[in-house]
Amino acid sequence: DGGITQSPKYLFRKEGQNVTLSCEQNLNHDAMYWYRQDPGQGLRLIYYSQIVNDFQKGDIAEGYSVSREKKESFPLTVTSAQKNPTAFYLCASSGQNLYGYTFGSGTRLTVV
Amino acid sequence: QKEVEQDPGPLSVPEGAIVSLNCTYSNSAFQYFMWYRQYSRKGPELLMYTYSSGNKEDGRFTAQVDKSSKYISLFIRDSQPSDSATYLCAMSGRGGYQKVTFGIGTKLQVIP
Numbered sequence: 605d606g607g608i609t610q611s612p613k614y615l616f617r618k619e620g621q622n623v624t625l626s627c628e629q630n631l632n633h634d635a636m637y638w639y640r641q642d643p644g645q646g647l648r649l650i651y652y653s654q655i656v657n658d659f660q661k662g663d664i665a666e667g668y669s670v671s672r673e674k675k676e677s678f679p680l681t682v683t684s685a686q687k688n689p690t691a692f693y694l695c696a697s698s699g700q701n702l703y704g705y706t707f708g709s710g711t712r713l714t715v716v
Numbered sequence: 717q718k719e720v721e722q723d724p725g726p727l728s729v730p731e732g733a734i735v736s737l738n739c740t741y742s743n744s745a746f747q748y749f750m751w752y753r754q755y756s757r758k759g760p761e762l763l764m765y766t767y768s769s770g771n772k773e774d775g776r777f778t779a780q781v782d783k784s785s786k787y788i789s790l791f792i793r794d795s796q797p798s799d800s801a802t803y804l805c806a807m808s809g810r811g812g813y814q815k816v817t818f819g820i821g822t823k824l825q826v827i828p
Contacts, residue, residue: 608759610759644724644820645820646804646818646819646820646821647804647818649815692757694759694760696759698816703748703750703765703767703808704748704750704752704762704765704806704808704816705762705816706762707752707759707760707761708759709758709759710757710758710759712757
């Protein structure tokens with residue numbers, strides 16, 4: 605079955621550490637996105653990529669980094685520069701001229 | 717002012733009730749209108765989409781778009797406890813890789 609796989613489902617990080625969230629899709633979608641979801645704030649776009657080896661900052665990119673070396677993969681690194689990293693992170697993808705996004709099941713990151 | 721406004725609720729209804737969920741928007745360029753359902757600790761899943769104005773029905777769900785008023789609705793008939801979730805409205809322009817703008821989501825609880 606085609607879809608988006610995010611791993612891990614839960615992640616704990618110590619303050620000062622970088623951590624990488626995985627996102628893989630087998631939908632043959634060109635575009636991929638990372639969102640952060642916090643209670644009362646809705647979905648906020650972190651980074652997006654429309655093509656391999658190219659990506660753009662979203663609304664809240666500070667403290668995050670991404671790479672897009674393969675069409676299927678779009679990992680997100682939460683760096684120690686991110687002041688409030690505890691959140692639910694969602695990866696999504698879309699195809700050209702298709703409406704809407706397909707989302708993964710999310711990764712809940714907690715800083716301890 | 718946000719591009720998309722949605723009441724976060726929570727909205728509690730008895731089983732069997734008709735539920736009305738709504739969003740308003742300000743961007744006239746929006747052409748595609750979507751509703752996502754998100755269960756707790758899961759990624760959003762696309763429930764319905766509508767292109768431009770009009771109604772669309774799928775089982776117990778009806779999506780309505782009024783572009784003249786910049787107002788969209790989702791109706792759920794004969795609501796079930798399994799409908800308890802957060803419902804996000806979303807909208808985008810037409811063609812290519814259009815950015816999707818999301819509402820904050822309305823939390824719905826259907827009480828048995």
